[in-house]
Amino acid sequence: MAVPPEDNLLDCRGLLCPMPVVKVGREIKAMRPGQVLKMLATDRGAITDIPAWAEDTGNELLEWREEGGALVFILRKGPEE
Amino acid sequence: MTPAEVRAAMDAKVVVVDTRPLVPFAAAHLPGALHIEFNLADLADRAELLVPKGVQVIVHAEPEGTVAASVGLLGDAGLHVLGDLEGGLGAWQAAGQPVEPLPLIATDRLWAELDRYLVLDVREPYEFRHGHLSGAQLLPSGDAWTGATPAAHGRPIAVFCSGHARAAFVASLLLARGTEAALVTGGMYEWLQHGYPVAKGAAP
Numbered sequence: 001m002a003v004p005p006e007d008n009l010l011d012c013r014g015l016l017c018p019m020p021v022v023k024v025g026r027e028i029k030a031m032r033p034g035q036v037l038k039m040l041a042t043d044r045g046a047i048t049d050i051p052a053w054a055e056d057t058g059n060e061l062l063e064w065r066e067e068g069g070a071l072v073f074i075l076r077k078g079p080e081e
Numbered sequence: 082m083t084p085a086e087v088r089a090a091m092d093a094k095v096v097v098v099d100t101r102p103l104v105p106f107a108a109a110h111l112p113g114a115l116h117i118e119f120n121l122a123d124l125a126d127r128a129e130l131l132v133p134k135g136v137q138v139i140v141h142a143e144p145e146g147t148v149a150a151s152v153g154l155l156g157d158a159g160l161h162v163l164g165d166l167e168g169g170l171g172a173w174q175a176a177g178q179p180v181e182p183l184p185l186i187a188t189d190r191l192w193a194e195l196d197r198y199l200v201l202d203v204r205e206p207y208e209f210r211h212g213h214l215s216g217a218q219l220l221p222s223g224d225a226w227t228g229a230t231p232a233a234h235g236r237p238i239a240v241f242c243s244g245h246a247r248a249a250f251v252a253s254l255l256l257a258r259g260t261e262a263a264l265v266t267g268g269m270y271e272w273l274q275h276g277y278p279v280a281k282g283a284a285p
Contacts, residue, residue: 014122015122018130018205018246018247019127045243045268046243047270052211056207
């Protein structure tokens with residue numbers, strides 16, 4: 001399945017753990033269910049933090065990859081509580 | 082502040098926040114100093130998560146180019162910055178003042194000697210549930226300042242997070258409070274890279 005285009009882009013490159021996941025939480029809160037967030041990070045802690053956070057919060061991690069020296073995470077906002 | 086002035090403030094229970102990179106901090110730092118690594122983009126945000134507002138601190142930053150930004154960003158985090166250590170660790174040691182190390186443990190050594198340590202996981206509860214080291218205790222880094230020191234029953238505490246940023250702060254806080262602690266470098270990211278096992282589920 002093709003990864004959908006993002007609605008919002010969040011650049012967390014250069015931020016240390018746990019700031020990428022903290023900022024993703026704030027960003028997603030302001031989005032609507034089903035919208036897609038693309039997040040860029042460089043701290044490798046995000047590779048374990050983001051899937052755990054997504055599972056816990058009912059959001060969906062569609063994909064992550066390394067691209068151009070950064071980690072790219074594609075997340076879809078889950079249904080509102 | 083001169084080393085003598087910093088010493089006097091430390092004797093009056095003022096906290097030293099050390100923003101140098103991890104390796105020099107681990108080698109030698111002012112006794113009781115807390116580690117919050119300098120990063121222009123997020124030092125204020127991370128400090129705000131770790132230390133209550135209004136706490137009086139002295140900043141130890143090196144190299145010189147990070148001093149003013151460290152002072153400014155820790156102030157932005159709501160800390161009451163009294164000043165910074167002039168001349169850095171060189172001046173401190175030249176004044177005959179003592180230093181202490183922060184022991185580091187690589188993930189492969191922790192795996193080989195897991196029974197020797199109490200593993201203290203300072204990540205958030207959702208990270209812990211997703212996967213943690215068997216037998217680990219949970220103390221999220223933001224709760225460490227006010228939280229009780231875990232009962233380690235004679236074992237040193239190995240402090241663990243996803244990389245090292247949060248764990249370095251908590252390990253330095255435990256040392257400052259007189260508990261034997263070490264920092265696991267590489268954290269969960271390296272642990273999984275090695276293929277070591279993790280347990281699932283909430284903290285007891």
